[in-house]
Amino acid sequence: MIPATPAQQRRLLDLQRVDSAIHKLRYRRANLPEQKALDDNAETLARVTSEYATARDRLDRLSTQQRRHEAEIATVDSRRKSEEGRMYSGLIRSEKEVDALRAELSSLRARKGDLEDALIEIMEQVEDLESLVATLKERHGELTGAVAALTEARDHAATDIDAELRERAAERDAVAKELPGEVLEYYEELRARKDGVGVAELQGRTCAGCRLELTQIELEDVRADSAEGLARCEQCGRILVLV
Numbered sequence: 001m002i003p004a005t006p007a008q009q010r011r012l013l014d015l016q017r018v019d020s021a022i023h024k025l026r027y028r029r030a031n032l033p034e035q036k037a038l039d040d041n042a043e044t045l046a047r048v049t050s051e052y053a054t055a056r057d058r059l060d061r062l063s064t065q066q067r068r069h070e071a072e073i074a075t076v077d078s079r080r081k082s083e084e085g086r087m088y089s090g091l092i093r094s095e096k097e098v099d100a101l102r103a104e105l106s107s108l109r110a111r112k113g114d115l116e117d118a119l120i121e122i123m124e125q126v127e128d129l130e131s132l133v134a135t136l137k138e139r140h141g142e143l144t145g146a147v148a149a150l151t152e153a154r155d156h157a158a159t160d161i162d163a164e165l166r167e168r169a170a171e172r173d174a175v176a177k178e179l180p181g182e183v184l185e186y187y188e189e190l191r192a193r194k195d196g197v198g199v200a201e202l203q204g205r206t207c208a209g210c211r212l213e214l215t216q217i218e219l220e221d222v223r224a225d226s227a228e229g230l231a232r233c234e235q236c237g238r239i240l241v242l243v
């Protein structure tokens with residue numbers, strides 16, 4: 001049996017309380033609801049940012065295409081006008097030349113018609129894209145704001161927990177210093193194997209670690225053992241302390 005005074009055994013219970021508190025704080029620190037909300041929003045923001053950039057790129061390309069079509073329509077138009085001018089200038093005399101000019105004019109009209117049809121399609125797409133870009137821009141703005149607010153909330157929550165953790169760590173060091181190395185080692189080893197609880201109080205006849213009742217003989221053994229050192233629960237193997 002590992003020797004320990006009743007006072008040291010009670011300090012061991014204090015150590016367990018601090019360790020359990022530290023464990024809970026660490027769990028809370030790793031599972032902050034603010035962090036979860038932040039992760040979700042940051043993920044959506046990344047997706048919207050990429051969609052927003054893609055939509056703007058497409059809009060840029062289509063706007064360029066629209067300008068090119070408009071310029072080409074203007075070119076075709078001015079060529080048509082100048083050919084029409086020649087046609088009616090009275091300068092062209094031969095039948096062959098007139099036929100060639102007619103064919104040219106008809107081809108220019110057809111070309112202009114095709115370009116105008118294509119332009120209408122482009123303009124419809126531009127309109128749709130402009131509305132998509134506006135929606136994404138608004139969503140991007142909202143999400144950026146949400147991510148900033150959630151980051152602040154997460155940092156705030158984490159800072160509070162970190163401060164509490166530092167306090168608890170100092171408390172733990174102070175308690176641990178009062179205990180013999182052998183007692184500490186045994187406690188740590190049990191804690192690692194028994195779900196973070198290495199020592200439990202005896203409450204009436206019940207071990208607070210496993211909630212099982214001790215038999216009369218076990219109870220007497222624990223009483224006798226704990227007068228000199230660390231008694232153990234026969235059921236769960238944890239250190240049992242009489243308070």
Ligand SMILES: [Zn+2]
Nearest residue numbers: 207210233236
């Ligand atoms: Zn037990």
